[in-house]
Amino acid sequence: MRWMLLLVSVAVAASGCRSPDRVASASDGTLEKPYIAIQETLAEDNLKDLPKLGALVIQAAQTQGSEPGLDSMIRGAGKIAAQDIATARMAFKTMSDGLIAYMLDEPARREGYMIVHCPMTFAGAGGHWVQRSGPIMNPYEGAMMLHCGDKVSWEDMSTIVKEGFPAQADAPPPS
Numbered sequence: 001m002r003w004m005l006l007l008v009s010v011a012v013a014a015s016g017c018r019s020p021d022r023v024a025s026a027s028d029g030t031l032e033k034p035y036i037a038i039q040e041t042l043a044e045d046n047l048k049d050l051p052k053l054g055a056l057v058i059q060a061a062q063t064q065g066s067e068p069g070l071d072s073m074i075r076g077a078g079k080i081a082a083q084d085i086a087t088a089r090m091a092f093k094t095m096s097d098g099l100i101a102y103m104l105d106e107p108a109r110r111e112g113y114m115i116v117h118c119p120m121t122f123a124g125a126g127g128h129w130v131q132r133s134g135p136i137m138n139p140y141e142g143a144m145m146l147h148c149g150d151k152v153s154w155e156d157m158s159t160i161v162k163e164g165f166p167a168q169a170d171a172p173p174p175s
């Protein structure tokens with residue numbers, strides 16, 4: 001187990017050095033690209049370019065009409081330019097709730113993406129996020145539990161949202 005943690009730390013350090021230009025590749029006018037760039041940045045325990053990426057999300061949201069989830073996307077993106085990563089992660093949670101509603105509304109928007117849920121994050125309250133389909137990259141915990149999370153199907157997510165988002169998938173029924 002310890003060697004795995006070591007490998008993860010080395011991988012995170014290496015990707016930090018490479019410093020990919022996420023702002024350029026996220027400047028395509030979509031909501032998803034800058035959101036994903038923020039998710040991948042937070043998974044590296046990094047705050048780099050979050051103000052610029054948040055601004056891209058807000059710009060993209062403002063070109064859309066009144067689609068579901070845009071309010072939360074804009075509210076979260078407005079707070080993503082935080083000085084500390086804990087605050088940025090709270091803001092990203094708000095963005096995630098918004099993007100999930102936006103993607104649930106239109107299946108074409110989900111292509112290439114998946115929803116993941118980490119039940120431990122936010123002191124056990126748990127949190128969902130959207131990421132590229134592929135290896136789990138936890139934006140709420142970073143290197144602490146980089147690959148921790150359970151993939152949630154769009155069908156299950158739809159039920160969770162209907163039953164009162166952001167209820168946890170595995171939460172006990174209210175007594």
Ligand SMILES: [Cu+2]
Binds near residue numbers: 118121
């Ligand atoms: Cu977890």
